[in-house]
Each structure stands twice: as C-alpha cells, then as structure tokens.
Amino acid sequence: MTARRDVRVTVNGRAYTRNVEPRMLLVDFLRHECGLTGTHVGCAHGVCGACTILLDDVSIRSCLAFAVQAEGKEITTVEGLADGESPNALQRAFHENHALQCGYCTPGFLMSLTEFLRETPDPNEAQIRERLSGNLCRCTGYANIVRAVRAAARRPRDEDCAP
Amino acid sequence: MSARGDDGGAGTWVGRPVPRKEDPRLLRGIGTYIDDVPEPRGTLHLAVLRSPYAHARIGAVDASEAEALEGVVAVVTGADIADLIPPFTADYERPGFKVSRRSVLATDKARFVGDGVALILAENAYVAEDALGLVLVDYEQLPAVSDIEDALKPDAPRVHEELADNVLVEGGHGTEGFNEVFEAADHVLRERFRVNRVAGVAMEPRGCLAVYEKSDDAVTLWTGTQVPHMLRVGIARCLGWPESRVRVVAPDVGGGFGPKMYLYPEELLAVAMAREYRCPVKWIEDRLEDFLTTLQARDHVYEVAVAFDGDGVVKAVSVDALVNSGAYSTYPMGVGLEPFQGPLNMPGPYRFRQFAFTCKGIATNTCSTGAYRGVSAPGVAMAMEGMMDRVARRLGLDRVEVRRRNLVGPDEFPYVNVVDQLYVTGSYVECMNRALEMVDYEGYLAARPPERLVDGKYRGIGVAVVTELGGQGAARYKARGLSDLPGFDTARVELGPDGRVLATTSFSSQGQGHETVFAQIVADELGVPVDDVTVRGGDTGASPFGTGTFASRGAVVGGGAVMRASGELREKVRRFAAHLLEASPDDIVLEGGHAHVRGVRQMRIGFRDVARAAHGLTESMQLPEGEEFGLEAAATYDPEASSVSNACHIACVGVDAATGLVEVERYIVVHDCGRVVNPLLVKGQIQGGVAQGLGQVLFEEILYDAEGQMLSGTLMDYMVPTALDVPTLEMEHVESPATDNIGGFKGAGEGGVIGALPAVACAVGDALAPLGANVNRLPLRPDTVLGLIEGVGA
C-alpha cells in the first residue's frame, strides 16, 4: 500500500477533497469518491471514450489519468451540463434526434462534443464524423448522433452548448 | 365499436416518432447502470481468478499469500464451493444432445482461457485485483483445441472427458423427395462459407451486486441482464433455494444484444457469497474479462449446395452447418440455438420447396457461444444471398431477376415456407423494388465501367432480401425443447388514484426504448397522453413473470401483453365512467385523459375523478354494482406464431485497389416490420443493427490461436465500427401488419444485422467479380481483400 494523498478538485463547481491512493484512476475517483456516476467506464484502456470529461475545460479520458493528477483542477462531467433540470442545447438535440439508445456511451460523447462545438461552432459532416470517431457507440450506428450535432450547432448563440 | 375517440380509433400515439421517455435521465448522467447502484455499507468486491490456459488440469491452489493481504476477506476455490453451487447445465438428455456441465469455478480442469478457478472477496476492487496476482495455482497444461474442424478429428483433445466426443449437439432433416429433385436439377452450385466469430461488445460490460437481506434470509441481485425472471428461475434452481429468496433487478443496462440473456457463473457466485458471508457482494467485469468470458457468436462453417434450373429458379438447397459452441452449454438457451437457427433461417424470403440440412454444435477450448443479435440468421443470409449471386453469374442473369424468380410473391401470402415457417404477410418484392428505385440500380450498373474500377476503387453493389424472425411465443420454444424459456410475457396496467397510468411488464430494457414504446401503446388503448404513462420492468420483486428481452420480441410479445392489459383496463374505466356520468359503458369514449359520452363532449369526467372514485377516495360510495375497488388489469400474451419482418438492403461499396480497404459508400434499407409503433426508434434499431453487421463483415473478429489463447482481447485488437465506418442509411418503411397477433407488430431488433452481412459481402463480391474473386469468408479485412484482388485464394 502506498502513501495516500489528499486530492482537492472542483467538479461542476463544487469542491471535493478526498484522501486516496495515487493509483486511483480519475474516473473511479469521480464515480466512487465524488458519487458522480454519470461518467462511465467502457474499456479502461483509452479506446472507447465513455469516460471523457473536461479537465480545466479540455477533454480527456478519465480512465487514463490518476486522481492525484487532477489536484487543484476544475472538472466538468456530464452532470454539469444541464442547467438544473433543463438540458442544454446539445442534450436536447440528442433527445430530439434519438441519438442514444442504451445511453452508456452518451456522457462521453456529450463531453467530447461540448469541447468540439466550442472550437468548431459550425462543423461540416466530415468534421463531425472525425470527432465522433474517438468515441464508440455500439447501439446507434452514429447517424442520429451526427444529426444531433448538426442540430445543436444550428441553435442560436444564446443556447450555446458550453457548460 | 371503438372506445378510442370519435374518429374511429386510429392510434394517436402509435406510429408517431415520440422522443424517448428514458432519455432525460441518461443524458444528464443520472441513469443507474449496474456500477451506479449505491453500494450498501460493507460491500465486498469479488474478483475471479481466471485460467491462463485453454485446457489445464487444476492441482493445488495456494492462497495463503493472497489471504494475508490487507483488505482481503476470503479466497474461495472451486473445491470450496462445489457443494454450495452444484454444476449447472441448460440441456437435458434428449436425442441429439449431450449434456455438458459447468462448475461456476472449475474443480477438475479449466476448459478455456478465462474459466474461473478461484474468487477473491476484498474490501475494494483494487485490492481484489492485487490478490488475484498472489494466488498460486498448480496447472497441468493439457492439449487444447480451438478450431471447429480440429475438434471433430478423432484424436482431438476432449473438452468434456465424460462425453464420447466434442459434438455437443447434432441434428438434421430433409424434405421428402429432396434427393430426386436435387439430382434432377439442371445446375448445382456448391460453396463453403466461413463466418467469423464475433463478440457483442455492449459498451457496458457485465456486472452484478448481490445484497443479502438479513431479515428475509434472501438475496437481491442487481445485474445487467436482459432476462431478470429467467435468471431468478435459474439461480433458485441451481442453488436449490425457494424463489422467494431471490429477487433479480435489472437496472439501466448498457447494451445487451443477446450475450446478456444468459445466466453467468459470476451471478451465481455473487448470490451464494452474499448469503455465505452475510454481506453485499459486487462484481464488475472489466473489458478484458468481457472479451474472455462474455458469450461470443457465429464461429460457423456452412457447406451449401443449391440446385436450380436454367431460368435460375432454385429447386433444392442443402446446408451442412458446423458451429463452434465453445467450452460449455449455456443457460437458458442451451447448446442448440446457433446450430439449428442457421439452417432454419436459410430459406428466408425464398420459395424453394426442397431443403435438407445437418448441423453440429462442437465443443472447443474457447469461450461459450450463443445468442448475438440475429443469432445465425446473418451468416446464413450471407450464404443464401451469396448463392443467389452465384446462380445469376453462372447463368448470365441479373441478380435481381434471379431473386425475383425465387421470392415469395405479393399474392402468395399467407405462405408456409419449406421449414414450416408461416409468413402471414410480407412485402419481399415490394421492398426490393423500392430499394432498387432508391439506389437507381439500372443507373448504377450503366454508369460503371466493365472492369468496375473508378478512381482507384472497384465499385460493387450488393442486394439482399432478408427475413427476420421475431416475437416468438411458447409454442416455438417448446417445439425446440427449451424447458426454461416460457415464451409468454405479462403486463400489469393500473390507473392510480391521481389518474396517471403505471404499466409494469416482464420486460427490461437495454436501450430499446420500452418505456416509450409501451407507453405509446397504453396511451392509445386508454386515451391518455403518453406523458401520463409510466412504464416499469426489470424487477422480479415488482414486475409480473415473463420471458424477457431478446429475439426481437419486445413490441410483439411485450407490446401485445401491454395492449391486452390496457384493453381490459379500458373497459373497466369505461364502466366506472359510465356509472359516474350516468350513461351506458358502450357510449363512453376515452380521450385525452378524459371520459365523455359519445357525441356529448360536455358530459365528461377526468381520469383523476374516475380514479379517485374507483379507489374509494370520495365522500360517498361510488362503486358501480358488480365492480371491485381499484383500476388495474393484468394480462399475458403468447403469440401463436412468430412474426416475420422483412427488408431489402442494398450496399454500394468501393474497394481500394491498392490496399483492399472497403468503404461502404451508400446503404439503402426498405424495411417492413408490420405496424410501426415508433418510427424514430425502428430507424434507430436498423441503423444500429446495420452498423454491427457492417463491423462483422468488414473487420470484427475474435481470434484464438491453436492453443486456445485469445489474440483479440482488447478494443485495440477487436475493432468495432466508428462514426467513420458507418454511413447514414437511406431508409424507408413498408407496413404489412401482422394479422395473426394482437398489435399487428413484427420484430425490428435484428433485421439490420441480418441484412448487412449479405448486402456488404455481396457488394464486395460484385466489385471483385471481374477478377474472379470468390468472397466466401468473413471478415473482409484489407489484407484478405487485397489477397482476393491479387488472385490469392480466389
């Protein structure tokens, strides 16, 4: 057993301090220490993208980082996207376009796309598909996710997808 | 007379693209998948020590170092629990079947890489995994066999020593007069098709949490399953417990696709350990374990022969199917599923009247195999459609014309096919015609140069006409001798005192959208807005008994049960409303959450007031004579016959001449699943199914080496389709409602995969036809395809 360390992070605007082993993966920290189970583990080897979060506003795979590495940082997870009960533009577009089935991969898609739409507000289909190719979905066949991204991108500015 | 509105009863909700009721929680990250279920205090984490050898006798197990590790509560071996959990099996002694038994932890020998040998109970998952590395097992490695045909050799290693050979099941049948017709035919073509072993790869791996309920001496098992009721039956039976002691709950499940309709050793272990140690026990599968141990599928060989006349009319078909069954038979489907479902799906939409088949399910030192979306139908559809193309090429006919001459025509329904499957309605020719129009088939062929090479790519088109068997009921399962699959399903629908509806079904969902689809059906039957309907299921403690979610049976059987129960409740609501409105029940119309007297809309009462009266929440007694309190109805549904959906899939591919990489450039589907409940969801099922099929045709493959070591055990080595692989489908529906089931629905869950294998494989075959390439094995990875282009293996 190695020396545990304090990890202080802000997740979705709320501060958390937990004492954990250095080996604890960031995704396990979020899920089991912070109780934010919206971020999912699909492969734990960095391929599927289900665990994607924003770390200081940059999308990363939280299965490929240790909780101790997030010390002092700001994290946004899927739970931080909606404004209370009301979904944001991207979430609404997913709903309206049936862009999810089992929903397990969905939080990873939403987080990756949140960053994508911030950087590429008016993407073409090739750009959308290139971005989506970093996340695996086994249910939808992606077509409706592409539609949802287009729909979200078309929303007026005041409905921006940024969290 | 209709009770569903003055317009004559057309569905207000069924048929509409209603966005899903399950989405908001899933989009906000507040769904509850198995690893999200709150862990009760003191939960122990279970980890399974798995055999690194495909075939090995298990000697001494030294767990002392693991037991000494801080945080480890127990190390348990197969021998320790042999009495607690007896070996389980799904098959019974009957002709053609050999019974193989599986110990939840191997006691004598391990039979595949991943077979459980011991388990750890520890305070957290990290420590549990630490302990796995400290258990020393004395393995005596035995010769192993992973390939089907190797396993059939007389000197092959025996997976189950107590059995005479590795053939776990065999069967066959031929129509009367087959040989005469076959031999008399003008032409015979033979081909051998090799279908690739694949994995379901649900994005959520398996997992379970068994919670010991002290006061009841019972265990609640939360588990990511498609069949909670079947699991309870199986667990209670295996452990010898009364069923009252087991409750199975399926929370949100992150994808099923078939492999999650089985009882797995880890579920039995978690339940038994929870009671043994009197504490909650949790097991969460990781992706590596998923590849090693979650059921796989479609490791098949089909030897096909087709006899036909000079016009391309098929007279007789034979198929000999070999299926890799893996190490053990599986509960509840048993070992016969894939071997028999191959041949029985072979005739598909075609009209030939002579058919002969044999099939074998063969044990090997690999992971068990079983149901995966479409079961064997995608592979045999590829074989059948591949033969249709070969017939066309042999005779110099157009492939569409050959199909046209063999398809069951629009005026031939109801039709009973050569294996006695009833097609009550269908649109085989109609769907094909429409799909050809959409793709501009003639234009496509005309625009293509004879060598088919455009911009460095060989262009090919594949046309597949397929059927999809769904909605099977008791008769079908009993005919297959499946004792532990009831076949019917159940719904209970209640109008609560607040006037809102709760429907509870024997189904559980892995993404299909039952909460929405069933609500649409209820809403139409009862005349309430869909938002007033809540649908629940997946909890044996709260939902009525039934079969569960697989084989495209949700809308047909589950929807049928919901419809029947809602219909009964509707009549009860009308009687109560009639009483309150002082009218005749026959004159009561239910609409928009109100009851009114036909033609007199101002004489109306809200469901809430009806419901309060029916629940005794009124100042005075308002119970109609002869009625009981409460507004609820329960009904089962067991469709007499299977429903048969159909579709035409057309794929246009470009095969890179330099690399062999296949790109699917266009993909058209015209699909008929009878009456459509929710077109948004049906389209989603088809798009998703095609994606899985496309993955199987082009690159997915589970590979074992000759020693039974898995070579494709990560998502880097087992590739699933990305957004760059799958085009957006061009899709249309045709509706030929089923006339032999209550809702007119047919299944839609599997057709996408079934059509994709033949459509894409035939398209690649077409692209490379001028080169004489023979496309008869999957997957069509770039190196395989380049070999075909270069004439290697043609």
Place this chain on the structure above:
Amino acid sequence: MKPAPFEYFAPETAEEALALLAEYGMDARPLAGGQSLVPLINMRMAQPAVLVDLNHCCELAYLREEEKMLVSGPMTRQRELEISNTVRAHCPLIAEAVPHMGHATIRNRGTVGGSLSHADPSAELPGVAVALDAEMVADGPNGRRTVPATEFFLAELTTALEPDEVLREIRFPKAPSGSRAAFAEVGSHFGGLALVGVAARVDLDSAGRCAAVALAAIGAGERPARLSSAETVLMGEVLGEQVIAEASEAAVIDVDPLADLHATAHWRRRAVVAMTARALREIADGGEGVAEVRR
C-alpha cells in the same frame, strides 16, 4: 483492470524529475501524457513501483522557433502541434501528421515526448521525426546528448534512451519555403488505429524537380523506416505518375514488416507502396493542403 500500487512523485522541475528517476532507477517510469503508458498500467502489463509525473514540470512544455529549427519540449501536448501556426509554417509535415494521431481527446493529453519515447512502430510522430531527421536531445545523470532520430528508435517500444534518461527536447529542422508535405495512412477500418503510414516531404526546385526528398514509413517493421531507395528514385525528377509509381514500388526495399493479428507482412508491404503513392500524389497535386479527414 485496476493499476497495481505505485509511489507517486510530481516534481515541478526537470532537475527534480531527473533526480527522482536516477534515485529509483529501473523501478521508476516517467509519466507524460499517459495515453500509452496508463493503459498498460491499467492492464498490469506495466507495474512500475514509482511514477515520476512530468505534468507539473512547466519548463518541459514549450514550442519554440530557432533560426533553423522548430524546437519542442517533451511535455508539449500533441494538440499544441495541431493548432500551432508556427508548426504549419515551418514543419508542414508535422501539421499534416498530427490529425492522424489518436483522436482529439487523446491529443489533448498526449505529448510529443511521450509518443516518441514510447516508440510504437505504428505511431505517426516517430515516422515524422525519422523523415525530418529530427534531433532527439536526451538528458540524464551523465548530461545531455543528441541522438539523430534515425538512431533513436531501436525496436518496438525500445529507444536509445537509457533507463535514467528522459527525452529533454526534440529539434525538427525547418522546411525551406516551397517545401511540400503529406502524410497518408491506412488501417483495418476507418477511424481506428493506423496499421501503415507514410510521411513525405518534398522540396521542389524552380523547375518543379525534387531537390530534396524525405520519406519514412510506419507500421512496416519494428521501427520507422526511412525509405531511401524511393527517395533516390525521386531526386531530380518531376513528380509525375510514372515516377511516383516507380518510387512507390521502391519503397518496399527499405521496409521489413512482420505479420500480426491485423495484417499479413505482404499486405503491409503493399500498403507502404500505396501510402507512398498517395502521399506523393497529394504533394504533386499541391501538397501541404489542409489536413484531410480520414475517409
């Protein structure tokens, strides 16, 4: 798939990091972006007793232009290369290659030094480094030394770095103006891992003849291969279909691929030919185009 226990250090300077690596020797591994190392740790295929996290060493993350060189720190994120105008202006081959590396979310975290030190034979950046004759600056207890990229990659997952050394800086020669670059790769499917790729840089003289050529292949052997024979074919020639075909066929002379789960050795050789041709055609068509989407 939970990591084995390890000691964790998060030094804030390169000096501290090197001291820790020296102290723990073979037991320690430096942790850069973690996009290759952490999967191995999660699978317990790597079980370092000590992890020295370089992510707090701000001085190791930089991108700088010198007179003849574009200089990157090892902890510079791959994403920085992707969005840098300096990179596009002076090392267009890097700009062409980076969009092929992993996925956006991986590039956000993955580092220049991490990818190069990991030395995956099918990784893009090592191929680029070999094509461009990059200089790899190693730092360790015995001081700094510079290793040419062609001598840096020894075998699969093996570099010339000693266990107590880290990659301290990567120096890419700047391309002359008019230099054209392309990167082409192919996998078993679209959007997945690359199996074979070719990095190409061609400097054309005023007559449109190849004045300098740099070609390297990835995924066709245990390390990136410089395609010298193909380069020789191209020198002094105008990039026409005939010469491209000849050079592409010559590319196989310098590769020695092995068969694996994903592809036969023969296919990898043919893929080298195909990717060489694709990259050269792209260059002939104007080169240095926008990074094209992989489909």
